[in-house]
Amino acid sequence: MRRIDAIAISFGVFLAGGIAYLVLRGAGLDNFSAGIWSQVLLVGGLLGWISTYLFRAFTHNMTYHQQRREYEDRVLQKRxxxxxxEELANLQADLQAEK
Structure with missing residues (x-):
């Protein structure tokens, strides 16, 4: 992720919090309650994002792991x-012997 992407995402989250606050104020909540509930929504979104990150990290479904897997497959295919x-026949015979 580039630095500008991180800045844009941060700005988007900041705007989402402000919009949530304004929507809650428009729905009739007072300043304090609207602030609390907009923070609850933002923290809930953050926890949801963290849970998806942890899921991808534990299942090795992240970009690094995918690139490494593809690289290893290409190296093996090249070999x-x-x-x-004759070498292929020997390899196939060795595989059959292992089974």
Whole structure:
């Protein structure tokens, strides 16, 4: 993520909090209650985002892990492509022996 993206997201969250506050004020809540409830919404959103991050981290479904998996697959495919037919036959025989 670029620095400008982080700044834009932060500004968006700030605006969302202000808009939530104004909507709650328009719905008839007093200043204090509208402030509390807008903070509850923002903290709830933050906890929801953190939970999705933790889920992706524990299931290894993050960009780093995906790139690493793709890299390893490409390296293995390249090695297979470079093998001679005799080496492929030996590898296949070894795999069959392991089963």
């Amino acid at each position: 297979l492509d470079e093998m001679t037919p």
